[in-house]
Amino acid sequence: MAQYLILIYESEEAYLGATPEVRQDISAAHTRFAEQIPTLGATMLGGNALQPTATATSVRVDIVTDGPFVETKEALGGYYLIEATDLDQALAVAKLCPARFGGVEVRPIWDLAAG
Amino acid sequence: MNNQFDDASRAVADAHEREWAFVLAATVRVAGDIDLAEECVQDAYVAALDAWRRNGVPHNPAAWLTTTARNRALDTHRRNAVLRRKLPQLVDPTEDAAPDVVRIEDNIDSIDSIEDDRLRLVFTCCHPAIGREAQVALTLRLICGLSTAEIAQAFLVPEPTMAARVTRAKKKISAARIPYRVPESAELPDRLDAVLTVVHLLFTTGHTSPAGAQLVRSDLVMRATSLARMLHALMPDEREVGGLLGLILLTDARRDTRVEFDGRLLLLEEQDRSRWNRELISEGSALVVQALSGGVAGRFAVQAAIAAVHAEAPSYVETDWSQLLGLYDTLLGIWPSPVVALNRCVALLMVHGPATALAQVDQLDASGRLAGYRYLPATRADLLRRLDRFADAATAYRQAIALADNEAERDFLLRRLAEVSQ
Numbered sequence: 001m002a003q004y005l006i007l008i009y010e011s012e013e014a015y016l017g018a019t020p021e022v023r024q025d026i027s028a029a030h031t032r033f034a035e036q037i038p039t040l041g042a043t044m045l046g047g048n049a050l051q052p053t054a055t056a057t058s059v060r061v062d063i064v065t066d067g068p069f070v071e072t073k074e075a076l077g078g079y080y081l082i083e084a085t086d087l088d089q090a091l092a093v094a095k096l097c098p099a100r101f102g103g104v105e106v107r108p109i110w111d112l113a114a115g
Numbered sequence: 116m117n118n119q120f121d122d123a124s125r126a127v128a129d130a131h132e133r134e135w136a137f138v139l140a141a142t143v144r145v146a147g148d149i150d151l152a153e154e155c156v157q158d159a160y161v162a163a164l165d166a167w168r169r170n171g172v173p174h175n176p177a178a179w180l181t182t183t184a185r186n187r188a189l190d191t192h193r194r195n196a197v198l199r200r201k202l203p204q205l206v207d208p209t210e211d212a213a214p215d216v217v218r219i220e221d222n223i224d225s226i227d228s229i230e231d232d233r234l235r236l237v238f239t240c241c242h243p244a245i246g247r248e249a250q251v252a253l254t255l256r257l258i259c260g261l262s263t264a265e266i267a268q269a270f271l272v273p274e275p276t277m278a279a280r281v282t283r284a285k286k287k288i289s290a291a292r293i294p295y296r297v298p299e300s301a302e303l304p305d306r307l308d309a310v311l312t313v314v315h316l317l318f319t320t321g322h323t324s325p326a327g328a329q330l331v332r333s334d335l336v337m338r339a340t341s342l343a344r345m346l347h348a349l350m351p352d353e354r355e356v357g358g359l360l361g362l363i364l365l366t367d368a369r370r371d372t373r374v375e376f377d378g379r380l381l382l383l384e385e386q387d388r389s390r391w392n393r394e395l396i397s398e399g400s401a402l403v404v405q406a407l408s409g410g411v412a413g414r415f416a417v418q419a420a421i422a423a424v425h426a427e428a429p430s431y432v433e434t435d436w437s438q439l440l441g442l443y444d445t446l447l448g449i450w451p452s453p454v455v456a457l458n459r460c461v462a463l464l465m466v467h468g469p470a471t472a473l474a475q476v477d478q479l480d481a482s483g484r485l486a487g488y489r490y491l492p493a494t495r496a497d498l499l500r501r502l503d504r505f506a507d508a509a510t511a512y513r514q515a516i517a518l519a520d521n522e523a524e525r526d527f528l529l530r531r532l533a534e535v536s537q
Contacts, residue, residue, distance in 0.1 A: 002292050086294040087244055108291040 001083050003045065003109035004090040009074040010102035012052050029098035037082065042093050047080035074102040081109075123167035126176055131160060134177040135260030136345070140232035141181045143295060146188035149239075149257065149285055155191070159184035181229050233258070234297045234349050241310040242293045249284035250313050256281055258345075259338050269335055270320070307350075311359045311415060314342045318363050322370075323521065331370060339363060347402075354406045358416030361402030365422035368395035380527040384431035396426045414450040417442055436465035453484040457491060460498075469501040489518035493528060496535075505535040 018026070037044045053068040053075045068075060080097065084090040087108070094106045130138075139156045146152035159180045173179040240253040255261045255269070267277035287293065298306040321335025343360040350356050372386040403423045406416035421442050428434035443459035456479055464472035476495050485491045496511035512532040519525045 086292040087242075088294050088298075091244070106291075110290070 001085055002090075002111075003081060003083050004087075004093075005107045005109060006047075006080040006082060006090075006094050006097055007076055007105045007107065008078040008080075008097065008099050008102070009072075009105060010077045010099055011073065012075050012077065014101040015077060016052060026098060026100070029100075033096055033098055036096050037093055040089060040092050040096075042082050042084040042089055045081040045083055047078065049078040050076060052077075077102075119171060120168050122172055123164060126167055126172040127160060127164050130163070130176040130180060131260055134180060136233045136236060136258045137177055137229075137231065138180045138184055139257060139260070140236040141229050142184040142188055143236065144230070144232055145185045146191075149288060151188060151191060152184070153257070155184040155187040156180070158187050178229065231349070232295075233345065235295050237310055237346070238297055238306060239288060239293055239295050241306070241313050242288075243306070243309060244291065244293055245284050245287065247313070247316070249280050250309070251316060252277060252281050253284050254313050254342070255317070255338065258342065261338075269332065307353060307355065310346070311355060314339055314346070315359060315362070315415070317342070318366075322366060323524075331373070333370075336367060336370070340367065354409070355413040355415045357402045358406035358413055358419045361399040361406060361419035362415055362422055364395045364399035364402070365419060365426045368392040368399065368426060374523060378523055378526070379530075380523040382527075383425065388430065391426065396423075399423060400427065411449070412445070414446060417446045417449065421446070434465070436462055440466050453479060453482070454488070454490075457485060457488075457494060460494060464498065464501075469498045473498040473502065487518065489515055489520075489524075492518065496528075496531065500531070500535050508535045 034044055034047075053071075056066075056068040058065045058067060058069045082090065082093055084093060087106070090106050090108075094104050097104050135156070138159065139152055142152040142156050143149055146155060162183055163176070163180055167173070167176075236257060237254070240257055241250045245253065251270075252266055255266045256263065261269075263278045263281055264274050266281070267274040270277070297303075317335055318339035321332040321337075321339060323331070340360075340363055343356070343363050346353075346356045347360045368391050369383075369386060371392070372388075372390045373381055375381060399419065400423045403416065403419045406412065407420060412420075421439060424435055424439050424442065440459070440462040443455065443462050446455050447459060457476065460472045460475050460479075463475055473495070476491070476498060479485055480491060480495065492511045492514035496508045496515055499505075499508035499511055509532060512528055512535065516525060516528045516532065519528055
């Protein structure tokens with residue numbers, strides 16, 4: 001088994017501008033997603049939604065600046081940590097991950113103990 | 116003695132060309148890692164040269180090489196049990212418990228006992244998580260056994276660039292755990308399409324080299340043909356595989372007639388059809404029939420059918436252009452590519468005349484979907500020339516010349532430009 005981080009990148013503008021109904025819909029979709037993961041043979045180890053990039057603070061060496069590290073049209077808005085047998089299984093999970101205002105990126109966790 | 120020496124060298128070279136993929140694919144299973152497997156296979160070929168010179172060429176060189184390479188992989192694992200535990204495992208060890216070292220003499224004639232893993236290797240090289248350029252490079256490296264220098268030369272890129280591309284892709288396979296397996300039937304059509312696209316890309320790159328003095332790169336054409344043959348042998352029931360092989364054979368059948376002795380490019384209508392390779396045409400046509408029967412045909416099967424109509428026509432004028440137009444309509448339906456739409460315009464020209472065809476080409480031009488594609492202004496120029504609009508044709512030829520990198524193609528366009536400029 002290996003671990004993968006599913007990073008959710010979405011347009012913050014679209015996300016923050018969504019109606020309460022749409023928000024509720026999104027929330028329900030994430031609940032459903034969490035239920036679907038085990039049916040694919042994978043395991044969810046954790047996950048969180050992040051506050052918008054307007055709340056981000058970046059630190060480089062000892063200089064503190066207001067804002068995200070990189071300004072992008074679609075910003076990191078949440079993540080899931082999953083365990084899967086291989087990339088194909090991780091991608092199958094990623095395909096189900098809700099991200100209607102953007103998409104997701106799948107990154108294998110670097111198992112430093114394994115070199 | 117000298118004879119045995121030569122025989123051995125020849126047998127090793129031959130086994131390299133024919134058996135590389137089989138030996139490597141079978142070794143990955145034991146090595147659990149492509150890099151280690153590659154190293155062991157390389158060592159096995161070096162060992163073969165020495166052993167076969169001394170003891171003669173074994174009855175089954177592939178089995179000998181596989182056993183030797185696998186034993187090296189097992190040795191490496193045993194020598195470094197700690198490292199073994201640390202390595203990211205490409206193949207789950209429970210799936211195929213590593214056997215003890217196999218004695219070569221036990222295994223030497225029993226190639227059947229070694230599972231043919233070439234398809235697994237092919238699907239790993241062409242996994243959608245790997246970029247197209249890297250898929251092509253990996254396929255040449257791992258399936259065809261080409262060196263990085265050879266691949267770099269084939270694609271006219273600097274060797275360090277190609278080396279970095281191959282290394283990055285191999286690293287991704289291991290770090291992201293791209294599985295070493297043949298996809299399940301549900302995902303097979305998409306995954307197979309990626310494999311066929313890579314092989315077709317290799318073929319077209321060889322058939323009309325995008326740059327340089329040579330029109331045809333026969334080394335790439337040969338590699339693509341043998342890859343398609345291998346895939347067809349391994350997946351005889353996949354109709355698109357037969358379609359691709361048919362397409363390649365039917366297109367390659369015209370190879371010798373595409374350029375004049377002086378390197379001048381000859382159009383389909385100028386080619387000496389008596390010099391087309393009849394053997395390839397009949398083999399290709401038989402494959403087309405198979406690929407088209409039973410259910411909706413795929414894009415390679417229909418492209419092969421188009422090539423077959425051309426190949427079987429007694430002359431350019433006597434070609435069944437309305438059948439071709441119908442095939443292009445079918446092709447556009449399953450594969451709405453602007454390049455296909457442009458090629459369809461040639462059939463349109465032959466069936467409905469240059470004005471109808473030009474209207475279609477102009478529409479394609481206006482859509483902007485073929486911006487920078489060298490064959491669009493070339494086709495436009497030809498249609499304008501047929502309509503006697505020589506000044507417009509000259510402008511279009513100049514646009515086409517600006518985009519043409521292949522010298523044979525450039526020369527052809529320059530000659531046409533001179534004709535319409537008179």
